[in-house]
Amino acid sequence: MYHPPEPLNFNKLVWKIVQQIPEGRVSSYGQIASMIPPPEGVAADQYKRLGARWVGSAMQVAPSGQGIPWQRVINSQGKISLPKGSAGADEQRAILEIEGIDFDAEGRVNFEQVGWEGPSAEWLCEQRLLPPASLKKHTSQLTLF
DNA sequence: CGTTTGACTACGC
């Protein structure tokens, strides 16, 4: 029941959250950042913009072969953030299309259609990102931090 | 070790 006080740095938490994104759905850097408490000393309004960049850094160094669906994280504009024309960008789009994600003529996805709603309250509670009491109030569509 | 850079984003023009 009690998790060891394992040092949970920003990157590891990002990877854990990304692992929760189901196939056929995508999330954005900023959205993922909003699921993580701002580091102490970082103002909330600043974190909203800074966090997204940190999530991007986390994805860049994400370990491969551990089931982290890195391809399901795109930017807030609904577009792939890897350099256009790069091998990585082409690969990301190809994988997403195989997973059933559609891109429009401008290379954007429809968040309202394939956007991930976020992790379940139960999962957040297990990760100690949400007090157990919150489970009684909410069942989905949580507003975090 | 300091410095720089970045898979970002909201905001003001």
Next chain:
DNA sequence: CGCGTAGCCAAAC
């Protein structure tokens, strides 16, 4: 709709 800017974590120099 496009462009410039600030932000202060992590990794790479």
